[in-house]
Amino acid sequence: xxxxxxxxxxxxxxxxxxxxxxxxxxxxxxxxxxxxxxxxxxxxxxxxxxxxxxxxxxxxxxxxxxxxxxxxxxxxxxxxxxxxxxxxxxxxxxxxxxxxxxxxxxxxxxxxxxxxxxxxxxxxxxxxxxxxxxxxxxxxxxxxxxxxxxxxxxxxxxxxxxxxxxxxxxxxxxxxxxxxxxxxxxxxxxxxxxxxxxxxxxxxxxxxxxxxxxxxxxxxxxxxxxxxxxxxxxxxxxxxxxxxxxxxxxxxxxxxxxxxxxxxxxxxxxxxxxxxxxxxxxxxxxxxxxxxxxxxxxxxxxxxx
Amino acid sequence: xxxxxxxxxxxxxxxxxxxxxxxxxxxxxxxxxxxxxxxxxxxxxxxxxxxxxxxxxxxxxxxxxxxxxxxxxxxxxxxxxxxxxxxxxxxxxxxxxxxxxxxxxxxxxxxxxxxxxxxxxxxxxxxxxxxxxxxxxxxxxxxxxxxxxxxxxxxxxxxxxxxxxxxxxxxxxxxxxxxxxxxxxxxxxxxxxxxxxxxxxxxxxxxxxxxxxxxxxxxxxxxxxxxxxxxxxxxxxxxxxxxxxxxxxxxxxxxxxx
Numbered sequence: 001x002x003x004x005x006x007x008x009x010x011x012x013x014x015x016x017x018x019x020x021x022x023x024x025x026x027x028x029x030x031x032x033x034x035x036x037x038x039x040x041x042x043x044x045x046x047x048x049x050x051x052x053x054x055x056x057x058x059x060x061x062x063x064x065x066x067x068x069x070x071x072x073x074x075x076x077x078x079x080x081x082x083x084x085x086x087x088x089x090x091x092x093x094x095x096x097x098x099x100x101x102x103x104x105x106x107x108x109x110x111x112x113x114x115x116x117x118x119x120x121x122x123x124x125x126x127x128x129x130x131x132x133x134x135x136x137x138x139x140x141x142x143x144x145x146x147x148x149x150x151x152x153x154x155x156x157x158x159x160x161x162x163x164x165x166x167x168x169x170x171x172x173x174x175x176x177x178x179x180x181x182x183x184x185x186x187x188x189x190x191x192x193x194x195x196x197x198x199x200x201x202x203x204x205x206x207x208x209x210x211x212x213x214x215x216x217x218x219x220x221x222x223x224x225x226x227x228x229x230x231x232x233x234x235x236x237x238x239x240x241x242x243x244x245x246x247x248x249x250x251x252x253x254x255x256x257x258x259x260x261x262x263x264x265x266x267x268x269x270x271x272x273x274x275x276x277x278x279x280x281x282x283x284x285x286x287x288x289x290x291x292x293x294x295x296x297x298x299x300x301x302x303x304x305x
Numbered sequence: 306x307x308x309x310x311x312x313x314x315x316x317x318x319x320x321x322x323x324x325x326x327x328x329x330x331x332x333x334x335x336x337x338x339x340x341x342x343x344x345x346x347x348x349x350x351x352x353x354x355x356x357x358x359x360x361x362x363x364x365x366x367x368x369x370x371x372x373x374x375x376x377x378x379x380x381x382x383x384x385x386x387x388x389x390x391x392x393x394x395x396x397x398x399x400x401x402x403x404x405x406x407x408x409x410x411x412x413x414x415x416x417x418x419x420x421x422x423x424x425x426x427x428x429x430x431x432x433x434x435x436x437x438x439x440x441x442x443x444x445x446x447x448x449x450x451x452x453x454x455x456x457x458x459x460x461x462x463x464x465x466x467x468x469x470x471x472x473x474x475x476x477x478x479x480x481x482x483x484x485x486x487x488x489x490x491x492x493x494x495x496x497x498x499x500x501x502x503x504x505x506x507x508x509x510x511x512x513x514x515x516x517x518x519x520x521x522x523x524x525x526x527x528x529x530x531x532x533x534x535x536x537x538x539x540x541x542x543x544x545x546x547x548x549x550x551x552x553x554x555x556x557x558x559x560x561x562x563x
Contacts, residue, residue: 152471155478171480173464250446251471253464259446262380263465266447269383269407 053275060272083272087264094260095280101249101256102242105181112182113189120194131190138187144248146184151176151252173252181246188238196231197223229299236292240285257281330531332371334391335361339376340468341445343493343555344397347376356489356560359551360414360542361395364522367538367547379447379468383407386525393531394523397487399449401517409526411535413519414548416562418508419450420488422495424476425504429483432507437461440482443472453515454485469494477502489556511562519562 030036062080120131138146154161154170161167169175200223208218250259261277264270337345337357345355353374365372377385379396386394386408400410421432421442429436438460444451446465454463464481466472469490475481477499484491488508494500522535542548543561552560 152474152478155474155480158478173480250465251467253443253466255465259465263446266380267403267452269403 057272057275060270083264083268083270087260087268087273090255090260090264091257091276091280094255094257095284097254098243098246098256098258099284101177101181101246101254102239105178105185106239106242108178108182109185109189112186113193116186116190117193117197120190121197135187135190138184139191143180143184143245144251147177147180147248147252150180173254177249177252177254181242184245185238185242188241189235192231192234192238193227196227196234199230200226229296232292232296232299236288239288243284243288244281330370330392332373333365333393334373334375335365335393335395336375336377336382336385336391337361337394337396338379338382338468340379340470341397341490342469343489344487345395356415356551356555357395357397359554360548361522363542363547363551364395364535364538367541368534379445383523386523389525392524392528393535396523397520398523399517400519400521401449404517404523407526408523409529409532410521410523411532412539413521413562414539415489415560416511416516416519417488417560418511419453419485419516420491420505420508421483421485422476422491422503422505423483424479424502427482430506432509434458434460437483441480443475443481443484444486445469445472448486449516450486453509453512456515457509458485473499489560492557493555 061084062078064078066076066078068074116131116134119127120135122128151170151173154176158167161170204222204226205218208222213222246256247258249256250262255263257277257280261273265273337353337355339345339347339353341355341357343355345353345357348354353376358374361372361374375391377391377396382394382396382398383404385391394408397415398404398410400413404410421437423429429440434457437458439462441462441464442454442458443464443466444454445468451463451465454461461483464472464475466475469486472481472484472486473494476484484503488505491500491505495503495505522532522539524532524535539548548561549559
């Protein structure tokens with residue numbers, strides 16, 4: 001018996017799925033609304049400011065085009081970059097001092113912030129109180145004051161520090177700077193980490209509990225990976241703030257990028273010192289921003305379609 | 306009154322005012338650092354004082370102008386003058402070629418050498434580069450003395466501090482092996498209670514290519530007339546004994562130089 005008529009293969013494919021459409025409308029003439037005028041004006045001003053800075057840098061290094069000459073081309077570029085040849089090397093060394101200072105203290109800050117976060121979130125009132133007081137103090141006072149107090153303050157406690165054999169550590173300005181920056185950034189990092197962990201819904205803990213997973217495993221495998229996605233941007237912000245905040249370190253004789261800038265400026269009174277410093281800080285922050293975009297793409301790839 | 310006329314009138318009144326200023330200056334705004342004892346500092350009563358300030362007041366009296374003092378951080382001293390925030394700098398500023406490119410100076414009103422001080426128990430007795438080789442020397446950043454330190458003691462480790470107050474703290478607490486600064490600054494510090502930690506071991510000969518031509522009054526470029534009036538006033542107070550009175554109040558020897 002074969003009277004059940006199967007639909008022919010043809011009928012599955014519709015001959016015409018899309019009706020011919022009318023062509024898209026011609027682009028409309030966009031009117032010059034006041035918003036557009038303001039926007040365009042701003043953009044023009046920004047471009048002009050950028051060109052102005054480039055012109056300023058070229059001008060202060062006496063870059064000029066010379067027509068005619070013996071080379072292959074009829075035009076050659078001359079320059080007289082006395083500022084850069086004299087202070088360029090110092091700028092680069094200052095740049096690396098800043099990088100080193102920020103990266104070392106950020107890493108140490110991560111290590112210090114983990115136990116402090118655990119303390120801060122613990123049920124013990126004493127541990128929680130200690131961590132709370134720590135964060136309260138280091139977030140509530142300026143970094144400048146902390147660096148100054150730690151360096152010059154330690155100096156006035158030389159004898160007690162010598163008696164416990166710690167003076168060698170505090171004698172060195174670099175150690176004091178790293179310590180002060182670490183203590184400061186750890187306080188901020190505790191709050192970033194705590195906030196992101198607490199932002200995870202309670203249901204995640206309960207579901208894991210229902211599956212019989214131990215608490216530490218739930219934290220390590222379920223809560224923390226998600227919390228880190230939330231905290232990624234705040235961490236990036238914290239690094240950027242540290243990069244710029246580290247510019248005060250010259251008060252304790254460490255010549256970072258800003259210190260070298262001020263030194264070059266105090267010798268030459270040439271404003272290009274500050275322009276180069278701004279560019280160098282921008283490069284650092286922009287590199288970090290791009291790296292952070294990559295990391296975020298990687299961490300959130302399961303959320304993308 | 307039409308707009309054009311009004312504009313013209315305003316313009317004319319401005320030119321009248323500036324012409325008046327060019328003729329006779331009656332009021333001057335003077336900047337100093339305020340953190341460089343004994344030359345310029347804020348006394349215990351909160352009033353700005355020091356050798357620079359007293360000399361400045363004497364100069365103003367001599368020039369018969371009213372002077373108004375203000376403090377300015379050292380690094381911004383010259384840009385502030387150029388930007389017109391004040392009319393003159395009397396802040397122990399050396400007349401160097403680099404500074405002369407930006408501003409003008411009067412003649413010098415004092416000239417004292419770079420001097421080295423060490424802790425009292427220091428084994429260092431000489432100020433040769435060899436004697437200070439490998440040691441930690443403190444100086445105030447942006448000063449001619451810091452340039453001298455970096456040029457002459459290139460084998461030593463020179464640390465630069467924001468003001469003289471900080472390197473004094475650091476030699477007291479033993480972080481520094483030596484400090485270098487103006488003779489007057491170190492002398493008055495060592496004579497005070499705070500400076501009891503240390504002693505002066507010698508002064509470097511004045512080198513014009515590093516030290517410049519002594520300490521002068523800084524004014525904006527184009528105001529050489531004002532600089533000239535300061536120079537005349539300096540010589541006048543030098544001649545009438547006012548300078549000596551002020552000098553003896555601060556120093557045991559004559560700071561004028563030359």
